[in-house]
Amino acid sequence: MAKDNNDTNSKKPKFNSWWIYGLIAVVIIGFQFVGSSSFNNTSETTTSELHEFLRNGDVDKILVINNARQAKIFLTEEALTKEVHKDVSGKPAFLNTNAPQYNVKFGDQKNFEDDIKKIKSENNLDTIVKFDTDDNVFINILINTLPFILIIGIWIFLMRRMSGGGGGGAGGQIFNIGKSKAKLFDEKTDTRTSFKDVAGLEGAKEEVEEIVEFLRNPDKYTSLGGKIPKGALLVGPPGTGKTLLAKAVAGEAKVPFFSLSGSDFVEMFVGVGASRVRDLFKQAKDKSPAIIFIDEIDAIGRARGKNNFTGSNDERENTLNQLLTEMDGFGTNTNVIVLAATNRADVLDKALMRAGRFDRQIYVDLPDIRERKEIFEVHLRPIKTAETLDLDFLARQTPGFSGADIANVCNEAALIAARKEKKAVTKQDFLDAVDRIVGGLEKKNKIITPGEKKTIAYHEAGHATTSWMLEHAAPLVKVTIVPRGQSLGAAWYLPEERLIVRPEQMLDEMCATLGGRAAEKVIFNKISTGALSDLEKVTKQARAMVTVYGLNDEIGNLTYYDSSGQDSYGFSKPYSEETAQKIDEEISKIIEAQYQRAIEVLTEHKDKLTTLAERLLEKEVIFKEDLEKIFGKRPFAGEEELSANGEALTERTAADIDEDMTSKEVQ
Template identity: 70%
Template sequence: MSQNNKTSSNKNIKPPKFNFYWVYGIIFALIIGYQFFSSGSLSTKNLSQNEFKTILKDNDIEKIVIVNRDIANIYIKNEALEKEKHKKNKSSLYTGNTPMYFYDFGDLQNFEKELKADKESYSLDFDTTNIEKTNFLEQIFIYLPFIFLIGLWIYFMKRMSGGGAGGGGQIFNIGKSKAKLFDQDQKVKTSFKDVAGLEGAKEEVQEIVDFLKSPDKYTTLGGKIPKGALLVGPPGTGKTLLAKAVAGEANVPFFSLSGSDFVEMFVGVGASRVRDLFKQAQQKAPSIIFIDEIDAVGRSRGKNNITGGNDERENTLNQLLTEMDGFGTDTNVIVLAATNRADVLDKALLRAGRFDRQIYVDLPDLKERAEIFKVHIKPIKLAKDVDLDFLSQQTPGFSGADIANLCNEAALIAARNGKKAVHHQDFLDAVDRIVGGLEKKNKIIAPKEKKTIAFHEAGHATASWMLEHAAPLVKVTIVPRGQSLGAAWYLPEERQIVHTDQMLDEMCATLAGRAAEKLIFNNISTGALNDLEKVTRQARAMVTIYGLNDKIGNITYYDSTGQADYNFTKPYSEETALIIDKEISEIIETQYQRAIQILKEHKDKLTTLAELLLEKEVIFKKDLEVIFGKRPFNKEEITADEIVDEDTNIDNSLETQE
């Protein structure tokens, strides 16, 4: 074996960890030893007061040695050892140089007086001496509780600092940074090719990578490299994935950690970790620091400091602010951070000079969803009938994480059914599973309730088919799934802005389920709770947020900063509150009556649709075309007839929760 191989093999051999079980074994042995040796020699016997007096009066005692003013060791004369009572008590370990008995006399002064009196009365000839003797085991047991407490403190300190019961050398590392370093030895394999969509955000972070690779390109013109970039957006949109791509592309040391890694129960630890993090980054500059979920440490200061509970977090934030932009911070270190709660961050943290750029990572649009699908289907074995464009249109509001979960769920469903490849229907079933929940095949529904559900869903379908701005219908089902007893699945348009007539048509179609119950049964049920919640939220937004009401006018009571607390104070008077309530109620009631009127005009078709729904449980767009004919609006709609098979099994139906 070569010397290099020996060196590398020695590096892989970890030093043995200190085992605390040895300490427990030693303590147990000391306790057992103390029980044997604390009373004296093994060859001695403890005498009672009567036994001591008898031996004393018989003049069998050669000498008495008082040890530590506490115990009397008694030595017997050689000629007295032949007596029967001493032969019986003599141990096999006894020697003439050791005491045969010991006597716990109590008070020394009284004991000495009694010995002196007995010696004169019975003409005894024994000698008495006093000695001070140190017992090593007794001394250990005096300090044993303190030793135990110190050992226990060291044990817990190691556990809190990550060392565990057998770890060593980490007790003093509690103030060190917990950031994970990615450098030449440990590279991140993610690149910008693995990030689909997010073109604007990718362009911003790619420029940061370019800053680090070619700084002279920008500094020669007098520019300065940005000190930080904050990634903001809803959960699952790819903020952390973008940071991984930066780590994989930059080829510079990359420090990654979470905002909660700074938080600790000990005072000053958070600030110490911040200092250590930036010290390490400066030593390896140019470098990048990525702080995920920075809102854990970057919340606004001074809001909840009545009890002083936030002082440690605020000290950590103060240190972070100083390290990012303070004296002596002109180092080539760029800070990336991610959060979905930018509204709660401290303003000093968001200012230019610390985070020069705020990059908003929004939910993907139609085109971006198609690109994300292409990334996540790479490891999946697909059948030829999979239509990614249709799936992209069927998943509005899905984030990148949702689409990844959808692809994985489709593969699991195909495997569960014993298929050799993942088909388009498996993706549709996966959408059902994610949005609507698990299908309840054994749920028992009374015939009367089932009829009510059928007319409720038929009302949604009829109104949405007849309204110009309502979303095109794809499928209606009365198969219970998750918390819903039935659902209508739509294909919404990709809109950047919404007009008033579009919102009103959507509200009318939503209320058509309850309107159908009222029209057919002259009675209403609790099944429209989700519908009422949706339209109330829409109507309130029209009046108080978007300024789409004539009575209130072009006023909004929306606070984009999130600083206002409308639970305790309203931004409008009581008179305005009455007008707002009246206008919300009027908007909802108008659309409800409009839905009833539409259903009255098409009552026969509504009934036919409901009966077909009771018979088949799942109906598709082409079934509505047979009943209603083509939609009376010249709009480009997605035709799903080729994608959804006519003989689709009910168990594999496509639906969404209301």
């Protein structure tokens, strides 16, 4: 019966404000009809007929309307019985029992009055002639109230636009601005994302799946005394799949799922953010068990007290305080879990990160080679390929790529194939897509003088030679002197995926990076501005060695890096001026030592450097095989170990591009 009552209530028409507007229109039309002559016994006549009625003695009274140039004619009772007036005598009066029988419109009022007086005197008539003004009460009221009606209508229109239009519901009216903007995905919503669509991220998926399982079957955990976790924070670099993982939770969980961004709490009105937090958690508790997902939580979760120089009350801090209160105010059986995602966990407030609020911090890292293969399997499903692709090969070509990067590679490969009028995507299209994404679009029509082209060739050959001869440098697998993106030349490397880096590895990489400028010095005894990106890269590496990782003997085992980010807005350096001078000296020593080392390596192999540069000028693009023909196999055992681990060098890769020889001018 309850269900029938609900159905009956749902079928009842709901109140709509347009009903009021319709009722007002009906009243206006009704007044017009009531006041019109079509609803009483008045007929139109002419002045000549009126003169005839006067001479016959049929007119009892004439009412002249001064402001309307018309006159109302009232007949005598005897005249109403005559045949000539049968049309007006037989009409029923509608809401007006004292209505005139005729209405006469005239031109000049003085002539009209003179004619009536002349006829009255000639026929000795006692017809009454009165003068009046026709006041329409409804029109007068409408004129007086119309300005107020317009002002009120404009105000209602503006309020609706400010509040986002629409009728009722959260955000529908200006008074609902403090309501939550969260989008609700309930168990009946068709969400297409599931855990099957999330490749890799095995550890993160396991923890999130456990949360979903807890909401589905809480007795499994509570029977052993366990309590539901209050929150889980997804942390990781951009593009690693944090939001995708939350979408999979929305698709898998058979509970209401509230999704919104951290910026949705921010508003120009004071107190709105805190009000929306309260409303969000109230809705979630009413529909518990439920999940709340806050994307980019750092928009409201930044550490309090930062950058607040004015001492004023910060609206963002009020929102954060309310969020802390709501999360810590959960009961043990409310079954509401908060998921949040950010790539700026270092700036979040410590109170937000403590146990009891976000009990779990799930790190979503960049995928390794196995996970990249799984991600390719997911994104290749809608791609029409011309052959069975070697996914291991594609995974090896993309070290350091995030899930979003791999999705972009697949999409770019399809676009390249379509641009070439192909019916399906081939392996070469994927390789071109990797080159396009990492290095930029080739600019073969860029005008380069022969002298500049020779300098670029020796610069890139210098990188290739030093990286091939140094043990810990990333082996180079492709070199080109075709302009690509902002660079005039480019070199592709396949870096080893290391978890820790030793000083000798960093020094070898710096030496290989400086090989381009060193080659210019060795061959031409001149240097150019083409090594801008090289110098920027080695300067950052040297500064990190000295100030971050404590890898310098002179400075010692000290670090000036603050992982918490608490001092990121400070005005003072965490070391003295004397130490700052010593840091600058050590950075300069490291860079200059590796530059001289690169010159020595290239001087020793100058003939091979020249051969490689000439081949570059001839072919414009060379690969690993060309380097092996000139230099022979690399004399290091590490390559075989890499091959055993599935990270061997391949024909082409786009793992790390050396965008030196940049066309930017140094001011």
